[in-house]
Every structure is written in structure tokens, then in C-alpha cells.
Amino acid sequence: MAALLEINHLTIELITQHGYRAYVKNMSLKINKGECVALVGESGSGKTLTALGILQLLPNFSRVSWQSQVLYQEKNILDYSEKKMQMLRGKEIAIVFQDAMSAFNAVKTIGWQMNEVLLRHTRLSAFERQQKIIALLNEVGIQEPQRCAESYAHQLSGGQRQRAMIAMALAGEPTLLIADEPTTAVDVKVQQQIVELIKKIQKERHMTVLFISHDLRIVRQMADRLYVMQQGQLVETNTVKDFFIGANEKYSQQLIKAVLPFNARREALKEKNCVLAVEGLKLYFPIRKGVFRRKVGDVKAVDDVNFEIFKGETVALMGDSGSGKTTTGKTILQLIKPTAGKIVFSGLDLSIQKAADLRKLRANLQIVFQDPFSATNPRMLVGDIIAEGLDALHKVNSRAERQKKIDYLLEQVELPKEAQTRYPHEFSGGQRQRICIARALALQPQLLILDEPTSALDVTIQLQILTLLEKLQEQHQLSYLLITHDLGVVAYLAHRVLVMREGRIVKQCSVTECVEEMADPKPHPMQRGALPESFQRPF
Secondary structure, three states, X not given: OOOOEEEEEEEEEEEEOOEEEEEEEEXXXXXXXXXXXXXXXXXXXXXXXXXXXHOOOOOOOEEEOOOOEEEEOOEEHHHOOHHHHHHHEOOOXXXXXXXXXXXXXXXXXXXXXXXXXXXXXXXXXHHHHHXXXXXXXXXXXXXXXXXXXXXXXXXXXXXXXXXXHHHHHHOOOOOEEEEEOOOOOOOHHHHHHHHHHHHHXXXXXXXXXXXXXXXXXXXXXXXXXXXXXXXXXXXXXXXXXXXXXXXXXXXXXXXXXXXXXXXXXXXXXXXXXXEEEEEEEEEEEEEEEOOOOEEEEEEEEXXXXXXXXXXXXXXXXXXXXXXXXXXXXXXXXXOOOOXXXXXXXXXXXXXXXXXXXXXXXXHHEEEEOOOXXXXXXXXXXXXXXXXXXXXXXXXXXXXHHHHHHHHHHHHHOOOOHHHHHOOHHHOOHHHHHHHHHHHHHOOOOOEEEEEOOOOOOOHHHXXXXXXXXXXXXXXXXXXXXXXXXXXHHHHHHOOEEEEEEOOEEEEEEEHHHHHHHHOOOOOOOOOOOOOOHHHHOOO
């Protein structure tokens, strides 16, 4: 039986300062109808580039070698015209992008964009299309589908945007779904919902899935077979079962070993110098209806939040997507003005500071955003992005000092020095996140707000970044507010955990207590001060 999708000798080259360079080299794979095949590897290994090559969505400065073939139902779609590809995309082959914010049209509502897919690829009436949109949004776990359909992408949380992206990809009922890191931006509970949703839809519709991910735990649940890529080349193909029993290649074995272990609970901090105190923090958004837009209520995004962060401490803020975690972080930084409450940093209430004074204080408070693509200026070189804060606050005295600082920060986040002469779009999602981390660390802040700092990174780079953050904290007594849904990251880096739901802190607990309660399956009996072996060795 012929494969639904077959790639033969795919080579994709991108132009560089020294001419064309191959970033995908002689790649070949097969996916049979009804099968789920995973494509795994480090950031920058060519996974996403392969997916874009299938759909002819490669950038203009790229080229595909003449001997390359992408056979869909035994037809080479690399020979298709753009008009023919437009009819294929969405209807036959759909894709869920990793970066939902940049994938959505910022000036159109979510419902408008989903309706566009249905209008092009179905014969449903206007009423039926609206009903279909609500049903799809509800199916992917969005609690208020009507509000989501009427919202713009920037009005949704990262997790809600990703779920809406999945709903839009499913709208045309495709035969082949390419899922490029579909669970990266969502919390643990929603991750499982999305995995179960894709598996359910795959079974019911006999849909075929190409699943691109660096999360081996999810790959193990989802895929039948997998392909491992390293530096643009295929290094191993195997069944998922045999891969985890005994991977053939050394690189594959390293990927398995690099899955983050759960560490034991940290020892209590010796010094309790308060760096940040949040008291009665509230942020309400008015709900307006009618011709005169009268206020009829409030959306309580943050509702009476109280907590403290001490010098050298990492406090993790956990919760479902849309619970208010990221909004709390932005409000602390005064990127959004609070409705009420105090935010006391180093003895000063940030909510009443003048703009000039707040600008100086921001050198000591930095943030790493969840979405690295929208957090960087696409027109600026990476070196200028990293040095942006240094230049604005006059933290360096000469070009030589500035250059030395940039080189040091790039080295710390495992990027080559040559990266400073390139633009953000030339990097993978994980590499862009490392650029953002380097920029945040440039000003040597006292408090760093980490909004899902490793969600876009593969397992090997996750550990490097967390090790770096831990090292910097020990050297400089940095304080972190860690916003995440990843229990492994919490167990590695955090001292205390705050659980947030519907804008409120509903629980404060230790790391061990959090892991015991939230992890599934339930942990085995454990000794005091240590986590169960089942979490230390997840495979």
C-alpha cells in the first residue's frame, strides 16, 4: 500500500552571508494513512523547516534541490502552483504552528479567520459556519467559545491562542494534520486534553498526523513511529516502543537521558530579605454592551492577589491557561496598570511611581515573555536586541565593552557569536527564546519574571537554560517569579509554589506538595525530603 505522504531526498537551503547553506539535508520519511508519526530533535535541527517545505511555505531566501520529492497521495506537490496549493492547504493538509501569535492575523477576530477557512473549503451556510466555529472552539477546551470567537489574538492567553489555532486547523477536516509543537504554550492539564483530542479525532476521522515535538513524554503517548533529526539530517527512524526500550543512535540516547528529572524539595532559604511584596493586587477589565457601551460588569483577570518573594528565592506561579498568571507578571512590571493594590519592590510602591522613576527601576526588574517571536523586533539584529537595555539605560561606556557583553551573553545561552549579525526570523523557536533570555539578563536584574521560559525549548536545551538560571541565582542572589505549567521545571528551580485559578491565588505550598497533588499518575510512597523514583526516572 502506498504511503499517504512520502518525502524523498528533501534538501532545503537558506541563503547566508557565505552563500546557500543546507539546513535540511537529504531528508526522507513515510507516513501511512491513519498513522501518527513524530519528528523529534533539538531546536534548529530542521523539524519545522521540513514541515514548511511540505506545504511550500518556505521563505523567499530559500531553495529546494531539484531531486527533492514530496509525494502526497503519490503526486509530487512540489510541482503544484500556488493556486493549487491554496486549495490543498487547510482542506487536505492542515498545520498547527508553534507560534500562534504570529500565525493569526492581528487585525481580524478569531471567528473571522475560522470562518475564512470554512468559507473556502466547505459548502456550509453562514449560520452553519457560525455553529461549527463555536463547536470547534468548545471541542478544544475553550470555556467561553463565543467570547473567544469575537476576540482578537492578543486578547487571549497563550494557551487559548494555541487551542484556537488547533480548532482552525481542524475546521477543514483535513486528511493530514501537521502539528508543530501544538502543546508548547499550554499548561499541563490542557496538554493532556489536546493530546487526547487529537488522538480522538485521528481515530474517528481516520486522520493522519505528523507530530513535531521536543517533548518525548507527549511523543510517547501520541506517535506510532518516530524520526529523529540532528543538524538537518535524519539520524534514526524507529517505532516509539522500540525507541524508548533501546534507541539505536547515541544522539537518540542523549535525548532520552536529557528529559528533565524531578529534583528533591529545596532547603529553606537562610536569609529572608523581601525583594517584592504584592498586596491586594487587582486588575479588572470592564464589560461594556449596547449602543452606548455601558458597563455591565467586570472581567476579574487578577483578583486580590497577595504574595512575597525573598532575595535569592524562586516562587513558581502555576495555573491553567487564562487563570491570570501572565497578567499578574505584566501588572507587577507596570506594563498594565492595576485597578487596585500595592506592588512594593525594594521598599518602593511601583504603582505610584512617576514614569521617569519607574524607567530607572525597570533595570532591576526584567521579564522573559512566553512568545519569543512577538517579543523581539523583527527589524533589529540579534546583537542590537540583546544590547537594547544596555543602550537605553547607558550601562556601557564604549563599543568594545558593549561588544564584550553581547559576546558573553550569547555564550551563556549557548548561541554562537555569529548570531548577533542575524535577524530573529532566521532562528528556531527555541533559539529565539534564548535570545530573549540573554536580553533579560543583560541588565543584571534583582528580580526576573520568567513567563514559561523553557516552553519553546527542546529537552536538552531546557536543562542548559535552567542550569544557567540556577547558577546566576546562586552567584548574584537573584529572585525569580517563575510562571509555568511544567512540573519538571517547577521541581528543578522553585522553592515555593502559588496555584492560581480564575485570577485568585487558591493555594500556597511547597514544591513536593505541589508535585504530589498535581502529578498523574499518583506518586509512590516517598521518603521525607525526596521525590518518588517514578518522577526521577519518567521513562
